[in-house]
Amino acid sequence: MPEVDGQNRHCGYLDIDEMDTKKKFQHRYLIVDRKKGLIQWFIDKPMKASDEDKPCGIINIGYITKVDVASKAKVSYCFVINTPFRPYYVQTINQVELEEWVEIINDASKITVPKLFFHPAPLELFKMFAAHLAKDASIDPEQTFTYRTEIVGGVVVKKKCTLDGQVVKQDEPTSPTSLTHPDQHFQFPNVGSKIIKQGWAIKQGHVRKNWKRRYFILKQDRFAYYKSDQDKEPIRSIPINEILAARAEDEMKPRDNLLLLATTDKIYYIQAETEDDMYEWVDAFCNAI
Structure with missing residues (x-):
């Protein structure tokens, strides 16, 4: 059962699948x-x-997306x-211990949101927050915009506004893709059609774990x-x-030029044709994200 040590840390013995095989679990102190x-x-x-200083394994808590049965x-x-x-698969000795560890x-790993986001704040406070976000991104906080929609001539129009609600004048006419009939669902402009990188690579299947050659296209x-x-x-x-996230798979290296692509529901293993191509894909994904 999990216990609390003198440093107020939860700890205890568990069986951990260190190699991600779901077959060979090692008895470890977590x-x-x-x-x-x-x-x-x-x-x-x-x-x-x-x-x-010499653990068998480490997980950064900030990387955890979910813990479940x-x-x-x-x-x-x-x-x-x-x-x-x-x-990472972990085995406990009974259902009670399992539920306790999942909860712990x-x-x-849960994310706490500052109370600032739950209360109305003056415009200057929002500008200070925008300036903080823009510090390393070369963004002018005075040019931080939001959007609002209006019905104009029977269609829904999306207008750019400043933080104080003033509509920004646009020199160019509104794109037709931002307009739609009021009986239809509102559609945002299609601004992500530019291709960042494309090419052939080999992908591992999720069910049969076989490798197949596929053509990949990464857009904005x-x-x-x-x-x-x-x-x-x-x-x-x-x-x-x-x-x-995307990264080069340097730990186990079951194949050369292997990159790992993590999404909200799956992890993809993709083998590029060359090492340079692998790093180009990783950079392209990082830039797109």
């Missing part, structure tokens, strides 16, 4: 350290603080810690892959806001 923002596990309970795993009393890079880790608003570069309809299309 510590949830909120101050460090880490979950660490050791072969045995550390006796001294210096021993904690692993209903699809063929292991009793198993839960999964989901991160953008891989899932979910609570440690979405990522898609096709059976052929001549196909018009993709096998799958993923909105860019569902992509969490």
Whole structure:
């Protein structure tokens, strides 16, 4: 059962699948350290603080997207810690312990929103906040805009406004893609059609785990892959806001030139044709995100 040590950290013995096979679980001593923002596990309970410099494994709490019961795993009393890079399967000894650990880790990884966002604030405070966000992004806080919609001539028009609600005058006419009949759903302009990168690569399947050659296209608003570069309809299309991270897979290296793409519901393993191409894809995804 989880316990609390002298540093107010939840800890205890669990069985962890370190290699992500759902078959070989190792008996480890796990510590949830909120101050460090880490979950660490050791072969045995550390006796001294210096021993904690050599854990068997580490999870950055900030990377955890969800912790839940692993209903699809063929292991009793198993839960999964989901991160953008891989899932970590953990087995407990009973249902009560499982539920306690799920609650502890979910609570440690939850995001708290400052109270500022729940109360109306004066314009100057919003400008200060915008200036803070723009500090390293070369954005003028005085040019921070919002939008509002109006019915003009029987159509819905999206107008750019300043923070104080003043409509910004536009030199160019409103794009037809931002207009729609009031009986239809409102549609935002299609501003993400530019292709950032495209090319052939090999993708691992999610069910059979086989590798197939696919044609990939990354645009400003979405990522898609096709059976052929001549196909018009993709096998799958993923909105860019569902992509969490991309990186070169340097740890296990089951294949050369392998990159990992983490989305809100899946992790994709993609093998590029060359090492340079792999890093180009990683940079392209990072820029798009």
